[in-house]
Amino acid sequence: MATSCTLPTFQLASANYVSDHIRTVGAQLRGGQIDSLPERFVWPTEVAENLKGAKDETIAKEEQKLSIPVVDLAELDGGSVEVRARIAKEMCEACEEWGFFQVINTAVPPEIVDDVYASAREFFALPVEEMEKAKEPPGKPLQGYGGRHSFLSANVPWIEYLGEYHTPQSGVEDLAKQVWEGGNPKFCKSVSDFCDSAEQLGLLILELLAEGLYLPRDTYSRHMRKSANYVGQWRFNYYNPCPRPSQTVGKPPHCDPDVLTILTQDQVPGLQVKRGHSWVTIEPLPGAFVVNVGDFLQAWSNDRFPSVEHRAIVNEKTDRLSIVYFMAPPNILSIEAPAKLVGENQLSVFEPFTFAEYIATLFNDRRNGDVSTKILNYMRRKKVDA
Ligand SMILES: O=C(O)CCC(=O)C(=O)O
Numbered sequence: 001m002a003t004s005c006t007l008p009t010f011q012l013a014s015a016n017y018v019s020d021h022i023r024t025v026g027a028q029l030r031g032g033q034i035d036s037l038p039e040r041f042v043w044p045t046e047v048a049e050n051l052k053g054a055k056d057e058t059i060a061k062e063e064q065k066l067s068i069p070v071v072d073l074a075e076l077d078g079g080s081v082e083v084r085a086r087i088a089k090e091m092c093e094a095c096e097e098w099g100f101f102q103v104i105n106t107a108v109p110p111e112i113v114d115d116v117y118a119s120a121r122e123f124f125a126l127p128v129e130e131m132e133k134a135k136e137p138p139g140k141p142l143q144g145y146g147g148r149h150s151f152l153s154a155n156v157p158w159i160e161y162l163g164e165y166h167t168p169q170s171g172v173e174d175l176a177k178q179v180w181e182g183g184n185p186k187f188c189k190s191v192s193d194f195c196d197s198a199e200q201l202g203l204l205i206l207e208l209l210a211e212g213l214y215l216p217r218d219t220y221s222r223h224m225r226k227s228a229n230y231v232g233q234w235r236f237n238y239y240n241p242c243p244r245p246s247q248t249v250g251k252p253p254h255c256d257p258d259v260l261t262i263l264t265q266d267q268v269p270g271l272q273v274k275r276g277h278s279w280v281t282i283e284p285l286p287g288a289f290v291v292n293v294g295d296f297l298q299a300w301s302n303d304r305f306p307s308v309e310h311r312a313i314v315n316e317k318t319d320r321l322s323i324v325y326f327m328a329p330p331n332i333l334s335i336e337a338p339a340k341l342v343g344e345n346q347l348s349v350f351e352p353f354t355f356a357e358y359i360a361t362l363f364n365d366r367r368n369g370d371v372s373t374k375i376l377n378y379m380r381r382k383k384v385d386a
Contacts, residue, residue, distance in 0.1 A: 021128050021147065022041075022147060022156075022158055022159075022160065022240055023128065023240055025037070025038060025041065026240055026241065026242060026243060029243040029244065030243055036244070037243075037244040037247050037248060040155065040156045041155070041156050041157075041158060041244075041247070041248045042155070042247045042248060043155050043157075043247070043248055043249050043252065047155075047249055047252055047253060047311075048246060048247055048248055048249050048313075049246065061278070063275045063276045063277070063278040063280065064275075064278045064279065064280055064281075066275060066280050067280065067282075067283060068094070068098050068100045068101055068102060068273060068280065068282055068290075069090065069093070069094040069097070069098065069101045069102070070101065070102045070103075070104060070285065070288070071087060071090050071091050071094060071101050071102070071103050071104070072087075072103075072104050072105050073087065073103060073104065073105045073106050073107075074104075074105035075087075077107070084208070084211070085211070085212075087208060088208040088209070088211040088212035089212050091205065091208050091209055091212055092209060092212030092213060092305075095209065095293050095297075095301075095304075095305040095306075096304060096305060096306075098273065098275075098308065099273075099292055099293040099298075099305060099306040099307055099308035100273050100282070100290065100291070100292045100293070100308060100310070101290075101291055102282065102285055102288045102289065102290050102291070103201070103205070103288065103289050103291055104285060104287060104288045105287075106201050106287075106289060107197075107200070107201070108197040108198070108200075108201055108289070109197070110287060112190075112193045112194055112197050113194065113264055113287075113323075115189075115190035115193065115194075116190045116191060116193070116194035116323055117266065117321065117323065118190065119186070119187045119190040119191060120162070120236040120238070120321055120323060121321070122187065123162055123179070123187070123236065124160065124162075124236070124238045124321070126179070128147075130179060131145045131147070131160070131162075131179070132145060133178045133179050134162065134175050134178045134179050142161070142163050142233070142235065143163060143164055143165070143171065144162065144163070144164070144175065144178075145160070145161070145162045146159075146160070146161050146162075147159070147160035147161070155252070157248070157249055157250060157251060157252055158239060158240065158242050158248045158249065158250050158314045159237055159238070159239055159250045159251055159312070160237075160238045160239075160240070161235055161236060161237050161238065162175075162235070162236045162238075163233060163234060163235035163236065164191075164233070164234065165231070165232065165233050166191075166192070166195035166199075166232040166233065166234055166325070167195075167199075167226055167229075167230065167231065167232040168226075168229045168230075168231065170192065170195075172187075172188045172191045172192060172234075173188050176188050191234060194234065194323065194325070195232060195234050195325055198234075198262045198289075198325035199226075199232060199325065199327065201262055201289060202224070202260050202262050202291075202325070202327045203221045203224060203225065205260060205262075205291060206220040206221040206224060206259070206260065207220075207221050209297075209301075209305075213301065213304070213340075213341065214340070215338055215340060215341070219338055220259070220297075220300060223329055223330060223333055224259060224327055224329065228330055228333075229330045229331075230327060230328065230329060230330050231258075231327075231328040231329070231330065231331065231355065232325065232326070232327055232328075233325070233326045233328070234323070234324065234325050234326075235323070235324045235326070236321065236322075236323055236324075237250070237251065237312065237321065237322045237323075237324065238319065238320075238321055239270060239312065239314045239319060239320040239321075240314075240319055241314070241315065241316055241317055241318055241319055242314040242315070242316060243316060245313065245314045245315050245316050248314065249311055249312065249313060249314070250270060250311075250312035250313060250314040250320070251311055251312035252311055253274065253309045253310065253311040254309065254310070254311070255294070255295055255307045255308065255309055255310075255374060255375075255376070256292060256294040256295065256307060256326065257294060257295045257296070257328070257358060257359065257362055257375065257376075258294035258295070258296060258326045258327055258328040259294050259296045259297045259300070259327050259328055259329055260291065260292070260293065260294060260297060260327045261290075261291065261292045261294055261324060261325070261326050261327070262289050262290075262291055262324070262325045262327070263289065263290040263291075263292075263322055263323070263324045263325075264288075264289055264290070264322065264323050264324075265282075265284050265290065265320070265321070265322040266284065266320060266321045266322070267284045267286070268284065268315070268318050268319075268320040268321075269281050269282070269283060269284060270312045270313050270314065270315070270320045270322075271290065271310065271311075271312050271322065272310060272311055272312070272313060273292075273308055273309075273310045274308055274309040274310065274311075279311065279313075292307070292308065292310065293305040293306065293307050293308070294307050294326075294327075294328070295307045295358070295375070295376040296328065296329055296335050296355070296358075298376060299335050299336075299337065299348075299349070299350040299353070299376065299379060300335055300336075300337055300338075301337065301341060302337035302338075302341040302342055302348055302349050302350075303349040303350075304341065307376065309374075328355055329354075329355050330355070331354065331355050331356045332354055332355075332356065333354060333355065334352045334353065334354055335350075335352060335353055335354070335355075336348055336352040337349070337350070347381055348381070349380060349381060350376070350379045350380055350381060351379055351380075351381050353379050358375075358379070361375060361378055361379075362375045
């Protein structure tokens with residue numbers, strides 16, 4: 001299922017956006033010092049609202065009531081070959097149909113998730129000047145703390161985030177040293193433990209997906225092990241309450257440029273996935289992880305598993321926190337769908353490409369003003385007329 005999900009064109013911010021901080025603007029609105037959301041936080045209605053040019057609003061509203069599949073891993077451990085095959089099939093169907101699913105009863109210890117939430121909350125409870133000690137360096141978007149500007153467009157989303165690499169080289173200790181004198185060992189351990197657990201879960205899912213596609217179990221996972229130098233990144237997304245939530249977004253619509261994304265959200269809804277003309281909310285389930293297919297897995301599955309557009313909305317009353325682990329292939333690995341998925345004498349749907357090439361395309365085309373969420377379409381093989 002190839003979706004075309006092109007957004008309106010925005011002007012790109014050429015430099016860091018120097019503006020009041022989200023927290024200041026929120027307080028000014030609540031205190032009545034300003035009475036409308038400053039222009040830069042206001043997103044076009046197609047981005048911020050619930051229906052996207054739906055011709056039939058009844059269908060669109062029905063779509064919104066749907067929910068993404070939930071895959072239960074409870075019976076996997078020590079389960080039969082049949083149980084494993086059933087779970088693999090459920091995951092593949094969820095990926096084909098939605099590009100998203102929730103997974104419950106995983107082997108990730110709940111205290112690892114609790115600890116990383118405590119660390120994220122410790123960070124976002126700091127004054128802005130303290131958080132900004134870890135401000136993302138120019139040219140290294142999404143590494144460090146971001147909150148004043150957006151590198152994707154001139155519109156500013158209602159979000160603060162903190163992120164770094166976990167592998168091939170972990171950046172968490174250097175990051176912590178920028179913020180806390182002498183670092184923060186407890187913070188670093190909670191982040192590393194979370195990433196290690198998310199990575200194990202991701203590897204298991206990649207194995208099950210390969211099995212569900214009748215491929216050798218390690219088809220994808222062998223490239224995504226530490227020994228293969230895969231690229232693993234963590235991110236905390238923090239959404240402050242917003243007094244004008246329907247005019248803005250926390251995270252604008254996008255598709256993930258990775259293989260697999262593993263996300264936990266606190267119990268506040270906000271993550272939404274695109275379905276037809278509507279946005280379907282992914283209801284938080286205690287202990288669950290939201291898993292989604294990234295652009296690379298779409299190519300690696302020869303278009304069987306779509307990488308689907310999603311966004312995060314904000315609300316007026318509560319803050320919201322999501323913690324995410326992104327798994328991307330080793331920089332130099334050429335992504336090409338396995339022959340068995342392509343078929344004899346057929347060509348793969350996408351030209352082979354590496355992560356490094358893809359990221360270069362992503363940022364270059366963004367710089368040239370293309371903010372479509374489907375950069376993967378640049379990698380589609382051109383049709384040759386017979
Ligand atoms: O906060 C969320 O639920 C969505 C986060 C997300 O899509 C991202 O970090 O790429």
